Amino acid sequence: MLIKFTKKGIYCPQADVYIDPWxxxxxxxxxxxxxxxxxxxxxNYLAHNHSEFILKHRLGNIAIQTIPYNQTxxxxxxxxxxxPAGHIIGSAQVRLEYNNxxxxxxxxxxxxxxxxxxxxxPVKCTHFITExxxxxxxxxxxxxxxxxxxxxxxxxxxxxxxxxxxxxxxALGKAQRILKGLETDLPILLHNTIYQTNEALDFDNSKYLxxxxxxxxxxxxxxxxLATGSVLGTSWLNxxxxxxxxxxxxxxxxxxxxxxxxxxxxxxxxxxxxxxSLNYAVLATKAENVYVTHGYKSIYAKWLREQxxxxxxxxxxxxxxxxxxxxxxxxxxxxxxxLMV
Ligand SMILES: [Zn+2]
Ligand SMILES: [Zn+2]
Numbered sequence: 305m306l307i308k309f310t311k312k313g314i315y316c317p318q319a320d321v322y323i324d325p326w327x328x329x330x331x332x333x334x335x336x337x338x339x340x341x342x343x344x345x346x347x348n349y350l351a352h353n354h355s356e357f358i359l360k361h362r363l364g365n366i367a368i369q370t371i372p373y374n375q376t377x378x379x380x381x382x383x384x385x386x387x388p389a390g391h392i393i394g395s396a397q398v399r400l401e402y403n404n405x406x407x408x409x410x411x412x413x414x415x416x417x418x419x420x421x422x423x424x425x426p427v428k429c430t431h432f433i434t435e436x437x438x439x440x441x442x443x444x445x446x447x448x449x450x451x452x453x454x455x456x457x458x459x460x461x462x463x464x465x466x467x468x469x470x471x472x473x474x475a476l477g478k479a480q481r482i483l484k485g486l487e488t489d490l491p492i493l494l495h496n497t498i499y500q501t502n503e504a505l506d507f508d509n510s511k512y513l514x515x516x517x518x519x520x521x522x523x524x525x526x527x528x529x530l531a532t533g534s535v536l537g538t539s540w541l542n543x544x545x546x547x548x549x550x551x552x553x554x555x556x557x558x559x560x561x562x563x564x565x566x567x568x569x570x571x572x573x574x575x576x577x578x579x580x581s582l583n584y585a586v587l588a589t590k591a592e593n594v595y596v597t598h599g600y601k602s603i604y605a606k607w608l609r610e611q612x613x614x615x616x617x618x619x620x621x622x623x624x625x626x627x628x629x630x631x632x633x634x635x636x637x638x639x640x641x642x643l644m645v
Contacts, residue, residue: 306382306405307431309595309619314409314433316400319382321350323398323409333384335411336395337362337476350377352386355394358476361504373422389413390424391575392477393505399427407431408589412598414574415581418448418481426588433595433619434586437576438554439604445554445578452485455571458550459488463526468547470529472536472567475501477575479530482552483512488528493521495531536565554578587612595619 308315313325321331328345335341337351337358349368351359356370371377373396376385386396391412398409408429417423438445459469469490473479479498486492493513494502502509513521521527521543529544533551541547554574555561562570577585586594586608594616596605601618608616 306400306402307407307409307433316382316407318402319379319384319400321379321382321384322346324411331379333398334359335389335398335409336392338392338412341411350384352394352396355396357506358394358501358504361500387427388422388425390415390417390421393421393480395421397427399429405430407433408591409433410435410585412437412576413585414577415585416445416447416578418484418575420480420484421477421575424585426585429589429591431593431595432586432589432591433597434582435576435598436582436596436601436604437599438574438578439582439596439600439607441579443554443557443578444580445557445572445574448481448485448573451571451573452487455482455485455550455552456487458548458569458571459486459490459528462548463490466526466546468527468529468544470531470541470544470547470549472531472533472549472551473553473573474575475532476505478552478573479532480505480507481573481575482530483507486528490526490528491522492528492530493519495529495535497532497534498530586614 306316306318308317312322312327312329314323321333322329323333324335324341325332326343331348332346334349334351337355342359344363349366351370353370353372356368359368371386373386373388376383381402383401385399387399389395389397389411391414395411400407406429408427410433412435413424415424462469471482473482475497491513493515495515499509499514535541548568550569550571551567552571552573554576556570556572592615594608594614596616596618605616605618608614
């Protein structure tokens, strides 16, 4: 087998490379810069061009080689290339080919376009590793136009009532989508983590205000505040009284998720594939062997076996979905915070 599932992560012995390893290795191919996939301590990194600065921003001065999508490199006879995963900027599926065995490791992906990230492209293969963060039929995400409209209507409504609007979203990926989706003349104030992430992404910050502790916002005019989940339940928010607060996440499709986080509103905005997209993506690869990671993996693997007669199995990985640690604003595996995807 070209790929093995090891204690350190997904491994290709022939090329001696790991994909998103969670323990230090000599050579790591990184699907994307979310911190549950891009870890510190590897000797050599390979990632997509667009991931370079954000990886350096998060991991420091790492030894990194970058390549564009669809360009192949060879390591000990194994042909390796990266392909758009549509998850966040720079996110890539990793294709490895050797002796007619073709593996595609999708990392995290989404099929629906977000208007910012280069869209997902299915890649034909014999073995496909898929995530299943939202691998249940109840997850059926709305198109971005309708989500953006609801978000803008909500902001307008709040402003009419003299209220600030606080939007909560993950700093890498979600925050940029929210900013792209907002159509407003109101001042937009960014949480530091988001401001810095934008800088690392070369995302234009010139229209936005940067929060700092001595920042005095003009309380006469309603603002939009974009922050990470780290501020939830903290006094950081008090300075923006009175405000309404909303989260942008795929989990907002779950009844109860909004209530548990004391949110006024939830917008279903995900960087992962919903149920229909997962099935589309898996079938589009034409792979007969499918390995399911992240989330509802046993249920989804069973579905693939029974519905499509695929050789589908679940595999354990350490990266069990993005979530945000409230203290650091970084992603981690804290179950309580899993609502941040
Ligand atoms: Zn991710
Ligand atoms: Zn992930």
